[in-house]
Amino acid sequence: MFDAQRAAIAALFLAWLLPAQDVTPPVTQDPTPTSTPQPAADPSATVQGTRSLGRVERAGTTLRCFPTAHSPAYDETLGEGDVVELTGEEQSGFRAVRLPLGVAGFVHKDFATIADDGMVRSKGARVAFRYRATSKEAPVRFVDEGTEFRLLAEDGDWLRVRASQQVAWVPGDAVLAFSGNETVEAAWQSFAKRQGDAVEAAATSRKAKIAAVAELEATRTRLAALGESLKAEMLQPNQEQDFAALRADLQKLADGLPAEAAERRDAERMLAEIDRQLRALEMMRIVNEPAKPTAPLVAAPGPERDPLGGAQTGWLRVSRPLFGSPSIAIEKGGQVLFQLTCSTGRYPLEVFDGMEVAVHGNAMRADAESLRMLDVTRLEVLGRARR
Incomplete structure (x- = not known):
């Protein structure tokens, strides 16, 4: 009896299942095909x-x-x-x-x-x-x-x-x-x-960006090479140093770069370093050559005589380049009056860096337009260094 009941139930289930499988399922959109x-x-x-x-x-x-x-x-x-x-x-x-x-x-x-x-x-x-x-x-x-x-x-x-x-x-x-x-x-x-x-x-813009990146990389490589050349030249003996070609290459490189480019600022710093070294070399050459006799400096006449007697007054400045000897000058109103030396060794001029001083001395090549030298024989401190 139970077997007959189970057979009847199975037949009813199959009769319900087979039509359900013939139904075509709805098509849905696959969000990520x-x-x-x-x-x-x-x-x-x-x-x-x-x-x-x-x-x-x-x-x-x-x-x-x-x-x-x-x-x-x-x-x-x-x-x-x-x-x-x-x-x-x-x-x-x-x-x-x-x-x-x-x-x-x-x-x-x-x-x-x-x-x-x-x-x-x-x-x-x-x-x-x-x-x-x-x-x-x-x-x-x-x-x-x-x-x-x-x-x-x-x-x-x-x-x-x-x-x-x-x-x-x-x-x-x-x-x-x-x-x-x-x-x-x-x-x-x-x-x-x-x-x-x-x-x-978009393709043209991308090509331009790639070319600009390549050009910038080439500029940086060239700048690094010029920097190494500058270091090597600075290590040469003073009388053998020649910066003409190096300076021309740096100037050409800087002129071809935008004003705001960091690489241009680096090139301009190297140019400034070359100029400082050239001034130092010129100063050393003048110091080492025989001095030409010149008339002593005379203070301009005025109602009150300068107690120091015709001294040059101004601020003493010391410039220290990366390579070479420091240069010492007396400035006034933002202008360099003289490059200073002290052949007697009486005054260690570097000690007075940033102080207002009055100096006596013998001028050398006073008629030169690019560089005027004064060999200090007497120095008076007028004011302390500004902070």
């Missing part, structure tokens, strides 16, 4: 009249990733009069469309290579194509290795690209379908040209 590698489409490759085109009738039409009103959207919109290709897919009041060169999205630099012509190819299996530059959200889809995109811009670690095979979804009433209409076809080609011009501009 995977595609096989596809070359970037050429919008002019399709023969006129074989594609179904749609003209956008609404300004600011949003391009959505999926056919729902709550779907994320790409970061571009369509303007009134733009022409798109209709794929024939319609879901929930939305139509699937393609742009001439594809919708704009993002792929990560780690998973893509960029050719010189701006063509981007995915690198690795299941590379994510995203609607905005973040990995914190689900991608629009995954693509296989070798899928081609067109570069629009570089955004940090991300590449903004056009994916020619990727569809977008727009409200069905936002586009008006056409087929074989020459005016609409011309508008499609015009839209394709605008997108193509943007891609070409």
Whole structure:
């Protein structure tokens, strides 16, 4: 009896199950499909009249990733009069469309290579194509290795690209379908040209940036070599130092750089160092040559006689270059009056750096325009060093 009951129950279950398996399950949109590698489409490759085109009738039409009103959207919109290709897919009041060169999205630099012509190819299996530059959200889809995109811009670690095979979804009433209409076809080609011009501009900009980086690296290498040459020349004996060619090269390099460039400032610092060394060499040459007798300096007549008797007054300054001996001068009003020496050794002039002093001495080559020397015989401190 129990066996008969179990057989009846099994028969009823099979009768219910078999019809249920014949029902075709509904088709749903996969939010992250995977595609096989596809070359970037050429919008002019399709023969006129074989594609179904749609003209956008609404300004600011949003391009959505999926056919729902709550779907994320790409970061571009369509303007009134733009022409798109209709794929024939319609879901929930939305139509699937393609742009001439594809919708704009993002792929990560780690998973893509960029050719010189701006063509981007995915690198690795299941590379994510995203609607905005973040990995914190689900991608629009995954693509296989070798899928081609067109570069629009570089955004940090991300590449903004056009994916020619990727569809977008727009409200069905936002586009008006056409087929074989020459005016609409011309508008499609015009839209394709605008997108193509943007891609070409991005490729040109990238080439220019790469060239600028290479030029900057070459400039830095050249500057480093000139710096080493300067150090080597400074180590030569004084009478053998020759900075003419080195200075000319540095000046040419500095003149070719923007005023705000750090490399120009480095070149100008080296030029200043050369000039200081040249002045020091000239001063040493004058000191070492036989002194020519000159008339002693006489103070200008005035109602009150200078108690020091015709002394030169000013601030004593010591310049210490990276290489060579320090140079000592007396300045007044920002102008160098004399380069100072003390052949008797009576006054250690460096001790008075930054002090206001009055000095007596014998002028050497007082008629020279570029350099005037004074051999100090008497020194008086007028004021302490300024802090």
